[in-house]
Amino acid sequence: MNDKLFVKGSEAIAEAAVRAGCRFFAGYPITPQNELPEYMSWRLPEVGGTYVQGESEMASMNMIFGAASTGTRCMTSSSGPGLSLKAESLSCALGSKLPHVMAIMMRGGPGHGIIFPAQQDYEFAVHGPCHGGVKQFILAPSTAQEAVDLTYSSFDIADKYRTGVLILGDGFLANTIENVTFPPMKKLEDLPQHKDWKITEYDPNHHKLITSYFPPEIMEQENIKMGQMYEYWEEHETQYQNYLMDDCEILICAYGSTGRICEEVVDELRNEGLKVGLFRPITLHPFPKKVFEEIDYNRVKLIVSVEMAIPGQLVEDIKNYVARRTRVEHFGRSGGVLINPGEIKEAIHKMVEE
Amino acid sequence: MEIVYKKSSNFIEAGHSFCPGCSHGIAHNIMMDTIDEMGLAEKAILVYPVGCAANAMTYVKPNVVHAPHGRAPAVATGIKRCAPDKFVVLYQGDGDLAAIGMAETIHMANRGEHVTTIYINNTIYGMTGGQMAPTTMMGQITTTTREGRGLHGEGQPIKMCEMISTLGEPKFVARYALDNAKHVIEARKGIKKAFQMQVEDKGYAFIELLSMCPSNWHLSPKDSVKYMEEEVIKTFPLGVYKEEV
Ligand SMILES: Cc1ncc(C[n+]2csc(CCOP(=O)(O)OP(=O)(O)O)c2C)c(N)n1
Ligand code: SF4
Ligand SMILES: [Mg+2]
Numbered sequence: 001m002n003d004k005l006f007v008k009g010s011e012a013i014a015e016a017a018v019r020a021g022c023r024f025f026a027g028y029p030i031t032p033q034n035e036l037p038e039y040m041s042w043r044l045p046e047v048g049g050t051y052v053q054g055e056s057e058m059a060s061m062n063m064i065f066g067a068a069s070t071g072t073r074c075m076t077s078s079s080g081p082g083l084s085l086k087a088e089s090l091s092c093a094l095g096s097k098l099p100h101v102m103a104i105m106m107r108g109g110p111g112h113g114i115i116f117p118a119q120q121d122y123e124f125a126v127h128g129p130c131h132g133g134v135k136q137f138i139l140a141p142s143t144a145q146e147a148v149d150l151t152y153s154s155f156d157i158a159d160k161y162r163t164g165v166l167i168l169g170d171g172f173l174a175n176t177i178e179n180v181t182f183p184p185m186k187k188l189e190d191l192p193q194h195k196d197w198k199i200t201e202y203d204p205n206h207h208k209l210i211t212s213y214f215p216p217e218i219m220e221q222e223n224i225k226m227g228q229m230y231e232y233w234e235e236h237e238t239q240y241q242n243y244l245m246d247d248c249e250i251l252i253c254a255y256g257s258t259g260r261i262c263e264e265v266v267d268e269l270r271n272e273g274l275k276v277g278l279f280r281p282i283t284l285h286p287f288p289k290k291v292f293e294e295i296d297y298n299r300v301k302l303i304v305s306v307e308m309a310i311p312g313q314l315v316e317d318i319k320n321y322v323a324r325r326t327r328v329e330h331f332g333r334s335g336g337v338l339i340n341p342g343e344i345k346e347a348i349h350k351m352v353e354e
Numbered sequence: 355m356e357i358v359y360k361k362s363s364n365f366i367e368a369g370h371s372f373c374p375g376c377s378h379g380i381a382h383n384i385m386m387d388t389i390d391e392m393g394l395a396e397k398a399i400l401v402y403p404v405g406c407a408a409n410a411m412t413y414v415k416p417n418v419v420h421a422p423h424g425r426a427p428a429v430a431t432g433i434k435r436c437a438p439d440k441f442v443v444l445y446q447g448d449g450d451l452a453a454i455g456m457a458e459t460i461h462m463a464n465r466g467e468h469v470t471t472i473y474i475n476n477t478i479y480g481m482t483g484g485q486m487a488p489t490t491m492m493g494q495i496t497t498t499t500r501e502g503r504g505l506h507g508e509g510q511p512i513k514m515c516e517m518i519s520t521l522g523e524p525k526f527v528a529r530y531a532l533d534n535a536k537h538v539i540e541a542r543k544g545i546k547k548a549f550q551m552q553v554e555d556k557g558y559a560f561i562e563l564l565s566m567c568p569s570n571w572h573l574s575p576k577d578s579v580k581y582m583e584e585e586v587i588k589t590f591p592l593g594v595y596k597e598e599v
Contacts, residue, residue, distance in 0.1 A: 023436070024432065024435065024436050026428075026431075026432065050435045050436065052431060052432075052435060052465075054428065054461075055457050055458070055461035056457060058425065058428070058457075058458075059425070059427075059428040059431075059457065059458050059461065060428070061428075062421065062422060062425035062428030062429045062432070062458070063428045063429070063431050063432035063435075064432060065419075065421070065422070065425070065428075065429050065432060066401075066419065066421075066428065066429035066430060066431060066432025066433040066434075066435075066436070067432035067433070067435065067436045068432070069419045069429075069432075069433060070432075070433055070436040070437045070440075072436040074432070074436075088422055088423075088425075089422050089425060092421075092422045096420070199399050199417045199418075199419055199433065199437075200399070200417075200437045200440060202395075202396045202397075202416075202417060204395075204396075204415065207366070207412075207414075207415060207417070207418075208417040208418070209411060209412065209417070209418045209419075209420065210418070210419045210420060211411070211418070211419075211420035212420070213408065213420060
């Protein structure tokens, strides 16, 4: 297969996953991400992998649970309604330390919602994707190429920390057709072998048990380790884009597709005389919180969280990190209405005048 | 002297935590004994449910994956598809398999995954203290059907062998009981047949074992045997429901 393709974001993620060594995929149809499982259904058999269409998102996530326990690189995908259904087994998979990757392409909500792009699952994905207080590693690509690069690395992160990585995109990313360049196909024999825990290795003296069920004292120790891991991630694994932040007086915070749109907004507002910059978190968990300790609050008079979510979700985190050191506002669209640069600019002009 | 019965070497030496008279122990014994006899311990991956059965997962020697409640069929699908040379056995209770996990159960059976299900039907939610299960019999008293099942729109007991045998892919579907020596020997034969099918890659087998839960039936182990003979087996007739081997 060619290294350069003109494809939808969903397909780009699928091919990147295959090249990263993903050999098992299970999913259930839901717009706006159907092209991802569809791609996997023919592509995985080509490379000796397996695709299974699950009878639900729950079943699909549990198939991932099983596949991961054999040490196979594996993935599932869905949209927000599917994330709700995956939540139970996600908690069990994270608690059982089973590496896996999941792509969620958000659509308007709540409820059935609507198939058009939104960012209304930030809160759910970042702060509480499932019971038990466990968290996952969350990457938020803004372009198809970034989605390729992040997906390719996501399997390494999942393996390194024995955790789940969520690629959080939206209907806009999933369906926009773009040019992308793919990294090389990884050799399976070069990947981590997980001999110490994977269930397919039998050792009569070492019973292997994959579970998230422990006596209280052990459970607490596991939770302490989990908390320490999240702290380590915050120290070492955060990623973000700094676009003209260093001299800005107004700072836009936006992630994913909205982040991409806001780059253009920054350029245009600068032309109109406002010193605007963009902070675009790429890792939503661990969140690059430290950035908010490095901001010169004498200079930055306004921070605006721009997101396809009403009520705002990211804005609540930003307020928390800013801790009243400057003014924080929210501008958003929601329910599947795609946000546009013109209205963002207008909203920021208005905020400045207030 | 000839040894006619011994504990399977697939248990670690650590007692067990099933109640007196519970059939989970007998089911485990014949399952492990068969794994022993067929030399499958190294290849085996046991998928455990949520329910009393999960008590056993720390004292068996083969490798174990503990699935979320009812999801063992989906978990087992992921395992077997990634490791087709392994011997995968699902061990599930009736609440786990026939209520919360019904969709996963039917669809795995319908795909005909090359695994074996051991289904422990004790007509009750054992672990949570004796609530109505999908298999609870008409008139059976549980903590959530205090006047007996059937008076308040609970429907009738679900019969899994009958349902599974209507599907195209399953190759061997049979129901046994664990109430007396004769029945246990028959059950063991059924388990062996099902295991052999998986070894030979002949498709999906579903083995139902009618089991006793004296604690939540509120009967002595002895009276539980009687209840099994007089009530349970009448509701859930024993026998082979499908055989295409
Ligand atoms: C999602 C979820 N729902 C409910 C429970 C509580 N629960 C634990 S065991 C069990 C019932 C198990 O009954 P059964 O499958 O019949 O097994 P038995 O204990 O009778 O062998 C339930 C409902 C749980 N652990 N997880
Ligand atoms: S509660 Fe019932 S099923 Fe559970 S261990 Fe006791 S007798 Fe067995
Ligand atoms: Mg039961």
